[in-house]
Amino acid sequence: MKKILIINGAKAFGSSGGKLNETLSDHAKKTLESLGLEVDTTIVDKGYNHSQEVEKIISADATIWQMPGWWMGEPWIVKKYIDEVFSAGHGKLYASDGRSSQNPTKNYGKGGLMQGKKYMLSLTWNAPIEAFNDPNEFFEGVGVDVVYLHLHKAFQFLGLSALPTFICNDVVKNPQVEQYLNSLTTHLHQAFGK
Numbered sequence: 001m002k003k004i005l006i007i008n009g010a011k012a013f014g015s016s017g018g019k020l021n022e023t024l025s026d027h028a029k030k031t032l033e034s035l036g037l038e039v040d041t042t043i044v045d046k047g048y049n050h051s052q053e054v055e056k057i058i059s060a061d062a063t064i065w066q067m068p069g070w071w072m073g074e075p076w077i078v079k080k081y082i083d084e085v086f087s088a089g090h091g092k093l094y095a096s097d098g099r100s101s102q103n104p105t106k107n108y109g110k111g112g113l114m115q116g117k118k119y120m121l122s123l124t125w126n127a128p129i130e131a132f133n134d135p136n137e138f139f140e141g142v143g144v145d146v147v148y149l150h151l152h153k154a155f156q157f158l159g160l161s162a163l164p165t166f167i168c169n170d171v172v173k174n175p176q177v178e179q180y181l182n183s184l185t186t187h188l189h190q191a192f193g194k
Contacts, residue, residue, distance in 0.1 A: 001118070001192060003038045005060035009067030009078035011045050018045070018068075020124050020171055020180075025066045027181050028122065031188045044081050050088035057085070058092060062118040062163065062192070065151070068171075069125040074151060082154060093158045112159025119155045120163040120191060121148060122184070126172040163191045 008025040010018030029039045040056055042048055057063060067078050086093060098110030123144065125131075135141030144167050145152065152162060166187045168180040 001061035003060050005063045006041045007065050008043045011075045011077050044077050053085040054089040064120045066122045109157050114159035118163050119160045122166045124168045124171045129169045
């Protein structure tokens with residue numbers, strides 16, 4: 001991989017100033033650049049041009065989606081970005097939904113044009129990791145990637161394949177920013193340092 005796009009989905013809202021996601025996004029950029037990679041960024045809350053974002057996604061070997069977990073998923077600004085930019089990318093990010101008139105019930109989701117490219121979720125949650133992984137806790141042991149299945153499928157619809165998800169937990173009740181940064185460095189080295 002040579003070029004990475006970081007999409008920062010932080011949003012100042014309620015009690016959150018979006019600072020942790022901004023810090024993680026900036027740290028990821030510095031870490032990836034230290035590995036010799038070219039890094040481009042989009043800060044969703046500062047606005048974006050749909051067609052320019054399509055080109056940024058196309059030119060990236062991998063896209064990192066840095067965002068908080070709000071009400072069991074991505075913030076609305078990230079969903080809005082996906083709806084607008086992916087729709088603007090018809091014919092460039094994906095050709096069709098993958099089906100044909102000869103067999104209309106098969107191959108849905110296989111019309112993506114981004115094969116060979118990757119994506120990575122980098123998430124911040126107030127929930128402890130046990131809320132995702134313990135069968136007796138809130139998410140009943142399904143794990144963070146099942147909670148984000150809808151996003152995984154949206155990215156796979158484009159033909160992208162997943163890198164391992166990164167998550168910071170207890171970010172409000174027990175923030176450990178230095179630990180998060182160290183863990184992110186290790187995660188990025190494992191995902192991109194090969």
